Amino acid sequence: MKKSLIAAVSTALIVGAASTTTFAAANPFSDVPADHWAYDAVSQLQQDGVVNGYVDGTYRGDQLMTRYEMAQIVAKAMAKTSGFTGKASSNDRAMVDKLVAEFKDELTNLGIRLDDIEKRLDNVIWEGSVAYEYNSDRRPTGKTTGQKVMLTLTPTMAINDNWRAHATMEFAMDANAAHNSTAGDDVPYNGSYFSVKEIFAETEFSDSGNIMLGHVPVESVADGGMVISDAVSGAQVAYGEKWRAVLTAGRFNFDPGKHSNDDGVLLGDPTINTPVANYASLEVVTLSDKYTLGAAYHSFRSSKLGEYIGLDAYTDDAMNIWSVGGAYNFTDKISLGAAYAKNTKGSGVNASMKKAYNVQLSYGGADPAAPGSFGAYVGYRYLTRAAAPSPSFDGVMATGLQNQKGWEVGVSYTPFTNVVGSLAYFKGKEFTADTETDGSKYFGKLEFIF
Structure with a gap:
């Protein structure tokens, strides 16, 4: 039987490669509290199959998370819902847009690195x-x-x-x-x-x-x-x-x-x-x-x-x-x-x-x-x-x-x-x-x- 199994592998590699980047945004490593609305949003996106959590595939919703870590997950969600792919529901897309607005400074810096690496990867995602x-x-x-x-x-x-x-x-x-x-x-x-x-x-x-x-x-x-x-x-x-x-x-x-x-x-x-x-x-x-x-x-x-x-x-x-x-x-x-x-x-x-x-x-x-x-x-x-x-x-x-x-x-x-x-x-x-x-x-x- 055909069973379609999708994972954001390329994005995970890209995010991992960018992990040594120092962001210019103010206080980029401040913790996002576990009761922050972004946790619930990311949890819902995970249930809907839009994201898989961290690069290692886990999502630790009960732990503190840095804004950088949260931006990594949001970047994955963007890769799944932006432009062509469009497989997510309108509610999921709106949720991703809200997360993007919240973490736009981190994503701007991450996006620069993403663009550079995507050019070297010829925009190919391998699964x-x-x-x-x-x-x-x-x-x-x-x-x-x-x-x-x-x-x-x-x-x-x-x-x-x-x-x-x-x-x-x-x-x-x-x-x-x-x-x-x-x-x-x-x-x-x-x-x-x-x-x-x-x-x-x-x-x-x-x-x-x-x-x-x-x-x-x-x-x-x-x-x-x-x-x-x-x-x-x-x-x-x-x-x-x-x-x-x-x-x-x-x-x-x-x-x-x-x-x-x-x-x-x-x-x-x-x-x-x-x-x-x-x-x-x-x-x-x-x-x-x-x-x-x-x-x-x-x-x-x-x-x-x-x-x-x-x-x-x-x-x-x-x-x-x-x-x-x-x-x-x-x-x-x-x-x-x-x-x-x-x-x-x-x-x-x-x-x-x-x-x-x-x-x-x-x-x-x-x-x-x-x-x-x-x-x-x-x-x-x-x-x-x-x-x-x-x-x-x-x-x-x-x-x-x-x-x-x-x-x-x-x-x-x-x-x-x-x-x-x-x-x-x-x-x-x-x-x-x-x-x-x-x-x-x-x-x-x-x-x-x-």
Whole structure:
């Protein structure tokens, strides 16, 4: 599953480098009392995910703090809410503006140093993770096990006051084979690779609207990533706050060579042309503290869809997939979600092969910034390649070319700041319109986030 984890790493480095600066402001190291209004403001910004506190990621709200230390935190908040980013609420932005006015002398001096260092850093903020991943598929024909070590880098690059560029780059080393070479000369191919998962430019045209151009991330929010959680080469426009509409158009690559099975063997020869489809989608979703509700339409058009789906009877050159879904939060930790999708094309194919659905009960979640936090879930998946061509779920045996149905359970835990472990188990069946085969999968991941 895609889990976006954002930390102001560049700002922290910059602030740390500036820590030896002597400010010209009057009495710059006077203590800010613990009952000062700025403490409550910063605490609220931390709860809202705007800042992480000190450079080391902590926030000591019950201790005295120098104005210099407070300015460091305010500088982080400015980096998260200024100009392009605009992901914070209007209340958070107003709170940051008030803090900036209070600590403007310290920030003026810090800002001079920030400008100097940002030039040397070329305005690039680097984030990412190092992770170990384990997969083990169990079928009547035998067991396959795979391990890989991954480095993921997600730089954000400032273009001007309105535009940013983003990328997600992933290098995976085949830990089973204990080497990091790319695909060899002969089949089978090993599971090591370097891939640019996403690369795009983004701008905001209003407080509630943004545009992305390039190889853009696409995830069907309404159905929890059941239909698609991947990237499309094209454009995406999103607008709205209470109700948000997302329109995406471009080219989608079905290349099975970008997916490896659990023993690290790529599913196909990457030198062979594989299905690429024209893709378009429209999703409308509403989000609140209590619920998520939405609907979406996805169109894939290619003359090779039957080859990808694995059904000779699928002779249409299109998949038109409608999906609906939602989730309800019973408490701040317990939620229940469900989704359903149907492909209206493929007239010669059994209806059971053109639908997908998912139900999941979730508790809490592992927060990288909160050691000791944890989450758990249990869900039932029914996934077909004609209705859920690129799902986000970790546990299901999605690396095969067959359709899948069964139960998945999982847990996640944060033992230390920015270290998250997760486990998942799937028990179910691979199936066609006429046959079913038992199967199960164990999945584990340990991620170190920076």
